[in-house]
Amino acid sequence: MNYDIRDISLAAQGKRRIAWAAQHMPVLSQLSAEFAAERSFEGKRIAAALHITTETAVLLLALRAGGAEVALCASNPLSTKDDVCAALVEEGISVYAFYDEDIETYGRHIEQALACDPHLVMDDGADLIVALHQRAESGSTIAAIEETTTGVIRARALAEQKLLRFPVVAVNDAPTKHYFDNRYGTGQNTIDGILRATNTLLAGATLVVAGYGWCGRGVAARARGMGARVIVCEVNATRALEAVMDGFQVLPMLQAAELGDIFVTVTGIAGVIRGEHFQRMKDGAILANSGHFNVEIDIAALADSASERAQVREHLEEYRMPDGRKLYLLAQGRLVGQVAAEASPAAIMDLSFADQALCTRYLLQEYQHLTPDVHDVPAAIDERVAALKLRALGIELDSLNEQQEVYARSWQLGTVS
Incomplete structure (x- = not known):
């Protein structure tokens, strides 16, 4: 494992703060246990460019629990938490980032993250996606996930110009992402x-x-x-x-x-x-x-x-x-x-990162059935994330009875029926 971080001695502090975030991310914690039991990502390499916060760490550790080899760089040079970087390195993740790195270093770290020849890239702003498309070939990369509005715009621009080489799932556009992460x-x-x-x-x-x-x-x-x-x-x-x-x-x-x-x-x-x-x-x-x-x-x-x-x-x-x-x-x-602040609360990022985790598994299983385009998060994934969150909050839903199910599927029932 390689890494380029500020101070490995900060790992203990980072682990304490990651554990605090994980307490407020019950959906992702449940998925982590599911991935670990299934070994969902065994033998898969994932490169990620994300805001390196405690919440992001919980996501990456869930992928690691499922057997993934993960390389991480920053998606913003000023949002990186150095203690989180150190903690992730000690957990077996290759991290190339430190707070307030200059633009030259930022670019070098992108290349170092991509040096693992990833099967999938997880992006926030599309810097990894664009970097791959500036090369003659994309190597082993078969799919990507994009987290934010700006990155989706860039991925769609590549698709519109017929340049996109692999399917990209726009996590940003999932209701359980933008209704909650973006708004709240x-x-x-x-x-x-x-x-x-x-x-x-x-x-x-x-x-x-x-x-x-x-x-x-x-x-x-x-x-x-x-x-x-x-x-x-x-x-x-x-x-x-x-x-x-x-x-x-x-x-x-x-x-x-x-x-x-x-x-x-x-x-x-x-x-x-x-x-x-x-x-x-x-x-x-x-x-x-x-x-x-x-x-x-x-x-x-x-x-x-x-x-x-x-x-x-x-x-x-x-x-x-x-x-x-x-x-x-x-x-x-x-x-x-x-x-200047702590980014979005862990309870909110629980939804967005659950979307990312499930879309990672979906893409690695289904990429061959998807065209090189920008795709929506499957509705079943979005609904599952919402249902898991409600269950974690102790909130129950109504369900349709048999008569209501018939009505919902009927065209004969109306004003004069």
Whole structure:
């Protein structure tokens, strides 16, 4: 086993924190026992590029329990927890990552993870998928799983251009992922990251959310719950209308720029907040991103506009404009909830990572029946994850009786039947 981490002596601390997360991930713990009994991944090599957190560790250890050989690198250079890396190395996983690695190291670690010649790649942002497609051949890789919106966009772009070489399952699009992880997980950790980085008061503040997908819905709801006035910016008419019906003001970013105290981007698109917006912002405006890559806020334009820069607090950088106004960028424009906070709670990641674990087994068994395209998570997997979670919470469901089953399948029964 090879690895490149910061400090192996942190393993004991990492194991304690992973154990705490596992206590709040009952679905994945059950699947881990199932995989171990079946040896579901015996002889299979998996390369993963993920946020290296305690919750991610629980997922990878479940795969390891099923017999998989796992190589791991980071999907974000600032979300890596060094003690988790050390703990995973001691558990037999090859880890190539450490907190705040530079971009050159980040790229090298991707190549080191892929050096295992994986049968399957597990991605968060599609960096592994893209790296494989930049090679002449993809080696032994037969399938991939993509966890986040931005990565699904990249995988679909490859598919649309007829370049995708193997099937990719879009875990991000599963209801048990985006209804919960994106809405409740990202909604909470984004607000958590902003508060930890700034210690600002949300009550009475105007918070601008760019993007009203499931992440944007979660951020907007939690900001309103803490007393903020929320403005939504959108390019999609249906989502904008939904924001209006949910009680939020909808404005173009050029107008919202003059009103916001805090700005949060959650779109998966580059250049959402740009130079013309910085020029209109009030003194003290705070800029945060909760999209996967640090491209949603035009950081280069912000730096070019500023006459001075200073680090005020950890994860809080001040940009002084020539006219004296100060704008504040959080977490270097990267995922604020992953960088400045603890990422999504374990109880939420239990769902997303259960989806990933079951899709891993599904792909390794069924890949030959799937075309090189982006595929949905099978409905049976999604339903099983939800059912397991409800059971873990002690919640029971109703079931249809025989008469209701007949009615549900009938076309004869109606108003005059």
